[in-house]
Amino acid sequence: MAIMTDQTQPIAATQLIGDLPRRTVRDLVAEKIATLISSGVLAPGDELPGERELAASLSVSRETVRGAIGILAGHGILRVTHGARTAVASADTGAFAAGRTVPAIGMHNDLSSVYEARLLIERYLARRAANLVDAALLNELQGSLDAQRACGGDAVRFLLCDRDFHSLIYQAGGNEILSDTAMILYNHLLEFRRRIVSSPGAIQQSIAEHTAIVDALGQRDADAVERAVTAHTNRIHETTRAFLKAKMT
Structure with a gap:
């Protein structure tokens, strides 16, 4: 890598x-x-x-x-x-614009369907990453966690770190096509994430969940990695859904 x-x-x-x-x-x-x-x-x-x-x-x-x-x-x-x-x-x-090799997900796509697809691919890549992880990847992920903690409440800085963090795990899964597809799904409705992560405690919650993913990767425990990724992705889904619902009312 x-x-x-x-x-x-x-x-x-x-x-x-x-x-x-x-x-x-x-x-x-x-x-x-x-x-x-x-x-x-x-x-x-x-x-x-x-x-x-x-x-x-x-x-x-x-x-x-x-x-x-x-x-x-x-x-x-x-x-x-x-x-x-x-x-x-x-x-x-x-x-x-990144992700030119895969068609973009449009606003018309059902949010739950997009997150179901994202979760399916992320689980698979995360489990593969747990089996392929090495010291270099763990060092990069720890560096990403340090950079995330240094962001304070700066949502733009955090989203840059967050994108890199997820990209590292996607790439570690060893399948370029699935990695690219996962990034397209990650980018879906990203314009709203800036406001969502600006809410009190949101960045800290994401960092805690990222830390759990890295800890599980460090143990090379594929089941634990899958649970941590599932919890994180489900929360992102719920906070995005709640934000959009509030925005429409």
């Missing part, structure tokens, strides 16, 4: 059809930021966390973050102003 430490270090892209270009860590960071914009977590005019905070959340250098911001600014997606926070200039992320 590749570790993002250098903005010029090539990382293999997910290759489902033909030979796709290899991407650098800087490219992947740009994609992650673009995903928050394309999914509606960040809207035009919203400010990004500072370079230091983004670097800590994504476990990369500030230089890498600066390079990723430069890429997105060059495409008119971000606006960089001296003496001010970088802000979203456009929601048109084009080719930078």
Whole structure:
């Protein structure tokens, strides 16, 4: 599993059809930021966390973050102003939106059906990850937990960490197609998660559940990992359902 430490270090892209270009860590960071914009977590005019905070959340250098911001600014997606926070200039992320290999899940899809599919795939990948886990993965997951704890109440920073945390487990399952599909399902209604995780105690609850998943992975206990993933995904489903119900009333 590749570790993002250098903005010029090539990382293999997910290759489902033909030979796709290899991407650098800087490219992947740009994609992650673009995903928050394309999914509606960040809207035009919203400010990004500072370079230091983004670097800590994504476990990369500030230089890498600066390079990723430069890429997105060059495409008119971000606006960089001296003496001010970088802000979203456009929601048109084009080719930078993650998950291009799998059709997006639309708003018309039934929430319960989406989460049922997500849970089915996450359980399978988590059990495989428990059998394939190594010290490198556990170190990355512990680093992610540390980054999550450092977020405080910053929902955007936490969602960046959260996405990386789930992506690490999906990838550890060893099936690229299912990993990509799980990420598409994860992104469903992500625009509402910013407000949901902003509620008191929500970030801390997610961190506690993530910790339980990592502890079970560390024990290589597939049953315990599946239970922890199920509890976490079910809570995300319930909080999203409750938020949408309240929004409609």
